[in-house]
Amino acid sequence: MDAIFTSGIFMSFFIALLLFTKKNKALTDRILAVWIVLIGIHLLSYYLYHLGFWEKYPHMVGITAPFPLIHGPMLYLYTLYSLRNDSSLRLVDYWHFAPFMLGYLSMFEFFFFYSAAEKRMVDHGEVDDFALSTTIMLIGFIVSGLSYSILAYRLTWRHKRKVDDNFSFEEGINLDWLRYCIYGIGIIFFTATIIIILREGLGVEFSFNADFIFYTLIILFIFYIGYFGIRHQDMFTHNTDAKVVKGDVSLQQKYRKSGLTDEALQTGHHKLLSFMNNQKPYLDPKLTLGDLAGNLDMSANQLSQIINQREAVNFHDFVNRFRVDEFIRRATQNDSFSLLAHALDSGFNSKSSFNSIFKKHKGVTPSQFLKSGIMSENEEKMGH
Known part of the structure; x- marks a missing residue:
């Protein structure tokens, strides 16, 4: 398991480095790079917890607790701007990160006013001061993950319809690989939802660490991104081929005034x-x-x-x-x-x-x- 985690963490930061150093970066490159870095930090944090670092350094407890709330919005924004030509995010897009920020605000007191001993007690479940906020974040994670996966899929489905309505070819504008990413993230969120419901809602005790399933799927997702980037080099190098179906070719007022x-x-x-x-x-x-x-x-x-x-x-x-x-x-x-x-x-x-x-x-x-x-x-x- 250690080899899987270290490989996934290394791959995350390596892919992010390639994207950050890519020439003529598009907005989607920056979004993906930031997202991959966040995934790498999330994996690293859990791996350190698995190795017992939180016990030695209790101030690390909970530092990435709200991170599950960031993956849905990042998937949605990456999908959205894969279909647009914008060079920067719109102001309205930052509202997608509100739950993520609220998660950290709810833990403000824990981070800055709890002693090391108190943090250990919270981590061991001896103190339930944050039981409500933890439950809210778990529910938010489920709702956010599944909702954003569905919204991202709908975006690619609409894009597919635009392509079929306006083009006789798909090369350069086909986003099947992105749909596969959405399927993968959807599976991750669905699996995590099942585990959370069974463990937290129904009190099922697994004979193994069920969190490994969730994090292993995330690592496989990172490997897929790496594989796609190597196989389709335009992810890591500048590509001038049009990948976006512009809005002016869509037939949004279809036949109304024909x-x-x-x-x-x-x-x-x-x-x-x-x-x-x-x-x-x-x-x-x-x-x-x-x-x-x-x-x-x-x-x-x-x-x-x-x-x-x-x-x-x-x-x-x-x-x-x-x-x-x-x-x-x-x-x-x-x-x-x-x-x-x-x-x-x-x-x-x-x-x-x-x-x-x-x-x-x-x-x-x-x-x-x-x-x-x-x-x-x-x-x-x-x-x-």
Whole structure:
């Protein structure tokens, strides 16, 4: 266990150092760096407690007691500003740290007016002067952790909808890794909630130190951040690729003022399909809703309405359906090139996105599709 803790603590401060020394740091880099430092301090504090340092140095008792209240807000703000272009926090954002600060204010007397002997007694449970504030902080931790995890997930879900409504690709704007972070933090908070309810609420006595479960999950989360940073180097180095879907491309007033009649929808739909089949704009791997709307002399809002209502899909799925069919045509007519070559020629810009999109549309992998009889059946439907 000692090796796990020391590795997690070292990794925390090492990742934070890389982020603090990163050139052209974005606001999200600073938020993540501060958060990782706080996690490292939290882990270090508990590890010192585990080693018995609080018994030797009782003035260390409770120094990180309110720390669990900081992780939810940090997760939310990191997620929020991963989707925005702001260079600094707004004043309203600092209110998220109010419970954290109130936690320390509630312990002011303990920190500055209790003797070492009295602090030992509180730590051993011989004095319950802070039982109420401790209970409030535990409840606050549960509510904060689960609530902020849900709010952060909702932000990424809205972002995913914006991406699918406006882009035919995901590279550079896909935030799946962030959703995985949110899942991980959500699992940590949920696990801690179960342990707190069982131990503090129901009086269950574990045969082992249940806190190790919570802190081990935190360390695994740190390892994931480190792994992601090494695998995707843009976390630790400057990257100029756009990762943010700006608010001006979202269709927040969707179709309210489009003014499209049923006849106009039908005409626009016919014009769209004709352009897609004849001009093949989907061969551009960076095709966006705005690009296609400009070619059709429509507004992005009108084009989105036509696709959503006439095709019953979003822009991302609509365009990639044509790319999948284009790949099938090319692979059928010429087997001298690799599947990836055909995919890139069909408008896909990576092997991973091609495989996932193809399986989503056809239910099988590209190689399985071409080896099976599904291909011939679909070719007949396509008019071959």
